[in-house]
Amino acid sequence: MIRIFHIPSVVFMALALISIASPSRAADAGRQYVIYFREDSTLVDGYSDVIKAAGAAHETFCPQQQINLLASTDTIGTNAENIQRSKNYARIVTDQLVEFGVDKSLIIVSATGETRLPVPTKDNTAEPENRRVTITFGDGTDPYMCGLVVD
Numbered sequence: 001m002i003r004i005f006h007i008p009s010v011v012f013m014a015l016a017l018i019s020i021a022s023p024s025r026a027a028d029a030g031r032q033y034v035i036y037f038r039e040d041s042t043l044v045d046g047y048s049d050v051i052k053a054a055g056a057a058h059e060t061f062c063p064q065q066q067i068n069l070l071a072s073t074d075t076i077g078t079n080a081e082n083i084q085r086s087k088n089y090a091r092i093v094t095d096q097l098v099e100f101g102v103d104k105s106l107i108i109v110s111a112t113g114e115t116r117l118p119v120p121t122k123d124n125t126a127e128p129e130n131r132r133v134t135i136t137f138g139d140g141t142d143p144y145m146c147g148l149v150v151d
Helices: 009-021 047-061 079-099
Strands: 033-036 067-072 107-113 132-137
Touching: 033 047, 047 079, 047 132, 067 079, 079 107, 079 132
Parallel strands: 067 107
Antiparallel strands: 033 132, 067 132
16 A cells, blocks of 8 residues: 655655665665664764654654654673663764754653664674664554555
């Protein structure tokens, strides 16, 4: 099923960026946005556009729903260091979402460090897929991401 909405071009640009630049990372790009970080905790090139697209989609389709940020890291360092690193990732994404117009009070952060790894690894393993923040909207009960149906 496809519903047609007026969607800001930046949303399509970001979805295309995810699909072309990182096809393995875009399992469900229509319902979540995944932001990756380098080992030095800076954004991977191009992902500011993805954050901007997430903010635009939120403001267009569901400006009153919460935005969930799930931040994780690889297993380099102690658990305490990784919790702090994942908080830093979430702060970077939060700051950019707010800069793009999202109400900060709607952003819910879960910084899990190395405790909820998307890609399971042994301790002290650098894994780029784990240095990330996943952005989703709402409380998880809306399978259509605030009305945007991509099935």
